Structure formats: structure tokens, C-alpha cells
Amino acid sequence: MAGGCLTDKSDSVDLALFGVGWILGWVLLWRLRPLPALPPQDASSTERPAVAIVIPARNEADALPHLLPGLAAQLRSGDELLVVDDHSTDATSEVANRFGARVVHPPALPDGWLGKPHACWHGARSTTAPLLVFVDADVRAAPDLLDRIASAWSADPDAVVSMQPWHHTGSWVEQASVLANVTALMGCGGFTVAGTRLAPTVAFGPVLAIGRATYEQIGGHAAVRTMHTEDIGLARLAGRSVLYTGLPDTSFRMYPDGFRQLVQGWTRSIATGARFTPWWLSLAVAFWVWSLAGGWLAEPMVYPLSAAQFWVLGRRAGSMHPLTALLYPLAVVVFAWIFLRSLFAMVFRREVTWKQRSVAARPD
Numbered sequence: 627m628a629g630g631c632l633t634d635k636s637d638s639v640d641l642a643l644f645g646v647g648w649i650l651g652w653v654l655l656w657r658l659r660p661l662p663a664l665p666p667q668d669a670s671s672t673e674r675p676a677v678a679i680v681i682p683a684r685n686e687a688d689a690l691p692h693l694l695p696g697l698a699a700q701l702r703s704g705d706e707l708l709v710v711d712d713h714s715t716d717a718t719s720e721v722a723n724r725f726g727a728r729v730v731h732p733p734a735l736p737d738g739w740l741g742k743p744h745a746c747w748h749g750a751r752s753t754t755a756p757l758l759v760f761v762d763a764d765v766r767a768a769p770d771l772l773d774r775i776a777s778a779w780s781a782d783p784d785a786v787v788s789m790q791p792w793h794h795t796g797s798w799v800e801q802a803s804v805l806a807n808v809t810a811l812m813g814c815g816g817f818t819v820a821g822t823r824l825a826p827t828v829a830f831g832p833v834l835a836i837g838r839a840t841y842e843q844i845g846g847h848a849a850v851r852t853m854h855t856e857d858i859g860l861a862r863l864a865g866r867s868v869l870y871t872g873l874p875d876t877s878f879r880m881y882p883d884g885f886r887q888l889v890q891g892w893t894r895s896i897a898t899g900a901r902f903t904p905w906w907l908s909l910a911v912a913f914w915v916w917s918l919a920g921g922w923l924a925e926p927m928v929y930p931l932s933a934a935q936f937w938v939l940g941r942r943a944g945s946m947h948p949l950t951a952l953l954y955p956l957a958v959v960v961f962a963w964i965f966l967r968s969l970f971a972m973v974f975r976r977e978v979t980w981k982q983r984s985v986a987a988r989p990d
Contacts, residue, residue, distance in 0.1 A: 640924040647917025648931060650910050654812035655939050656819040661774045661789055661870040674776040676704030678753035678838075679761055682745035684712035684981045686763035687721045689879070693765055694725035700772045706753045709763075710745040715982075728752075739851045740985055742831075746856070747847035750838075758841055762832040764882075765791055768875035771833070779835045782868055786840075786861045789833040790814075791872035793944025799885045801950045805915070805961040806892050807943035812911050813903045816869035826867045828902060831857035832878055840864055854895050854985075858902050873942065889964055894980045897968035919958045 679697055683690065690709070697707060709722035710730045722729045732748035735741060750758055757776055761767070768774070779787045790811060795801045811817055816826040834857055841860075850859030861867040872878075881888040900908055918936065922929040937951035950957065970976065977984045 637925065640921075641928070644917050644921035644925060644928050647913050647921060648928075648935060651914045651917070651935050651939060653819045654907075654910060654914060655808065655817055655942060657821070658811075658817055658871040658873055658942055659869065660873060661768075661771070661778060661876070664770065664773055664777060674702070674773055674780065675757045676702070676706075676755040677757045677759050677772050677776055678706040678750070678755035679708065679759050679772070680746060680749035680753065681707075681709045681722075681727070681761050681763055682712055682742050682749065683709050683714065683718050683722070683763045684741060684745070685714045685716045685718060687714070687717040688882075689763040690718065690721045690725065692879075693761070693763060693767060694722065694727055696767045696769060697761070697772070698726050700767075700770065702772075704755060705772070706755050708749050708753055710749040710752075712741055712745040712981075735983075740854065740856070741981060741983055743847040743851045743853065743856045747851070750841065750846055756838050758836050758838055760831070760834045760836075762878065764880060765832050765876065765878045766794070767833075768872075771876055775833065775835045778868065778870070779837065782866070783837050784840060784864070785866040785868045786829045786864045787835040787868045787870070788830040788857065788861075789870040789872055789876060790830040791832050791876045791878040792874070794877040794879050795945045796879060796882055797884075798947070799888065800879075800881055801946055802885065802957060802960045803880060803888055803892070804940045804944060804946055804950060805918075805957045806896060806964065808939050809911050809915065809961070810899065811871070811943055812914070813900065813907060814869055815904070815907050817871070826869050827858075827862055827904075828855075828869075828899070829857040829861035829867050830869065831855070833872070833876065834860070836860065836864065853898075855898050855902065858899065862902070871942075889967070890978065890980050892964045893968045893971060894978050895968070896965055897972045900965075900969075901972070915958065915961070918954065919962070922955070 707727045709727040711719045719729050730752045735744055746760055793807050814826050814828050815824050844863040850856040853859040881891055918932050933951050936954040940946045971978050975986055
């Protein structure tokens with residue numbers, strides 16, 4: 627009898643801990659915040675500041691045809707569309723020229739710089755428009771992205787305004803990113819149940835807008851030259867960040883070249899990003915991941931609850947097949963392995979590979 631009581635108490639504790647983690651999942655990713663739409667009557671007539679679109683690109687010949695035509699169609703008088711060819715070995719420059727972008731070739735990467743900050747820095751210095759919009763080459767932009775992000779920035783011109791696009795996964799392998807995408811949204815603190823009352827201290831690099839005056843005041847990308855998460859660095863220097871999500875009309879294709887690219891990409895950035903997350907938010911995200919990883923092992927009957935939550939929250943971050951939700955423990959294993967790999971590289975200052983370059987996971 628005593629043994630049965632102890633078992634019952636243990637089961638109750640396990641269920642209670644799982645319940646806390648499961649609830650935290652909803653709290654941390656309560657509601658997305660899409661970039662506000664322009665009023666229909668003003669969509670084509672609203673004046674906005676001129677925009678300099680800077681696209682850092684290293685071996686992005688396959689991605690640029692999905693991005694450049696849509697951006698070129700949005701240009702207004704005074705706008706600049708610039709591709710920084712970061713020493714590509716493919717046809718990046720030719721593709722960029724074909725779609726009407728101006729191409730800049732930066733000098734050789736100097737010591738003490740990472741590739742993306744260096745490309746962005748030279749791109750910004752090659753433009754003059756008052757609003758800088760940095761866009762990753764793998765983004766697929768909404769047809770009115772520039773007008774909307776300029777409007778959002780005009781409402782808060784001292785802030786870094788950024789967007790995390792919806793992750794379009796084109797293969798089964800790419801769906802291994804789903805948990806990393808979800809935790810990135812959770813860890814930013816911008817989409818919790820607290821809404822805008824919780825001020826974020828990070829930014830999203832795929833689509834990032836910053837006023838040139840603010841950019842120059844904080845030192846631009848030169849001030850974050852050693853950071854893999856240069857977007858977070860800019861937000862922290864600016865002191866104010868406004869976050870949006872791309873669903874339903876702005877997406878990106880993160881790692882189309884397979885599992886090796888996926889592992890390299892997340893290894894480069896995931897632990898570094900967690901380093902700049904408030905401790906209590908990191909703890910909450912970790913507790914939720916634990917509820918996914920261990921909750922069903924302690925109490926198998928909760929498996930459907932976790933699978934359903936994984937499906938709902940995963941779809942907020944990107945495209946996902948129902949089978950991925952049903953087999954979510956595999957995604958947890960992949961995420962945990964990549965995170966530990968990234969953490970090890972950062973703590974022990976090991977080199978990681980990205981875009982055919984070897985760089986320290988945590989540069990001095």
C-alpha cells in the first residue's frame with residue numbers, strides 16, 4: 627500500500643511538472659504579430675522615406691531569383707537596391723545584375739570581421755537613403771514589404787524594426803529546424819502572453835530596418851563585427867527593438883542544401899543567441915523543451931497533448947507535415963544535439979564552418 631501511495635504521488639508530480647511546461651509553451655508563443663498592413667486607401671499613395679535595401683550574398687545565385695523581382699517591383703523614387711557579393715564562387719553577381727540590383731564587391735575579409743557584418747557594413751556605406759533595410763538572400767518578400775516596414779519604422783524611428791519570416795520547408799530534412807524556429811520566437815520575448823509590455827532586447831536578421839542616423843550613431847556593423855548574431859548586437863546597441871513575424875506573406879527557405887547545411891547554420895548561431903536571452907526566459911523555454919522531451923516518457927498518456935501543441939506552435943514558425951508532429955521526439959533529439967554542439971563550440975571557442983569559411987564560434 628505504501629509503495630502504491632508513493633507511485634501515485636510520483637505520477638502526480640510528473641503530471642504537474644508536465645502541465646507547467648505545456649502551459650509555458652502557450653504562454654511563450656501566445657500570439658504572432660505580423661507586420662501591420664497599410665490601409666487599403668493609402669497602400670499606393672502613402673509617402674515614405676527612401677529605402678536602401680542591402681542584401682549580403684555569398685553564393686546565393688539560386689536564392690536571389692526568388693527575392694529580387696519582388697523587391698524591384700516595390701521600389702520608389704530614391705530607393706536603392708544593392709547586393710553585396712561577398713566573394714561568391716557562383717553566379718551571384720550575374721544574377722543580381724540580371725534582376726536590376728546594383729552589385730558591390732567588398733574588399734577581402736579583414737582579420738577580426740565575420741563575413742555578414744563585413745558585407746552589410748560595406749553595403750550600408752555604399753548607399754545614401756535615410757532608411758536601411760537589410761534583407762537576407764533567402765527571403766521571399768511580401769509584395770508590399772518595403773512600404774509596410776518603412777511605415778512601422780516611421781512610427782518608432784529610434785528603434786530597430788525587424789521581422790522573422792515564416793520558414794518554408796521544402797524537404798523533410800528541413801523540417802528538422804522546426805523546434806529551433808519555435809524556440810527562436812519564444813526566446814525573443816516578443817510574442818508572449820505579455821504582448822508589447824515585455825520589451826525585447828534582440829532583433830531578427832533576415833529582415834531588419836534601422837534609420838541611418840541611428841545606425842551611424844551606434845557604429846553600424848563595425849560595432850558588431852565579431853558577432854554571429856549581429857542582429858542582436860545592433861538591437862542591444864540601439865536600445866530599442868520592435869519585432870514582427872512574416873506569417874502569412876513573407877517567408878524564407880533557410881537550409882535547402884540538406885542536413886549538413888542545417889547543422890552548420892544552427893551550430894553557428896543557436897547557443898550564441900541563447901546567451902543574450904534573459905535568464906528567466908531561457909529557463910522557461912528550457913522547461914518547455916523538457917516537457918516535450920521527458921513528459922511523455924514519465925507519463926505516456928500526455929504524448930497526444932505534446933504532439934498537438936508541437937503541431938500548433940510549429941505551424942506558427944514554419945511549414946510542417948503532420949507526421950513531423952506525430953514524431954516530434956525525433957525533432958527534440960535533433961534540436962538538443964545541435965544546441966549542445968553549438969554550446970560546446972562556443973564555450974570552448976571551437977571553430978565552426980559556414981559559407982565555406984571557418985570562424986570561431988565565440989570570437990574574442
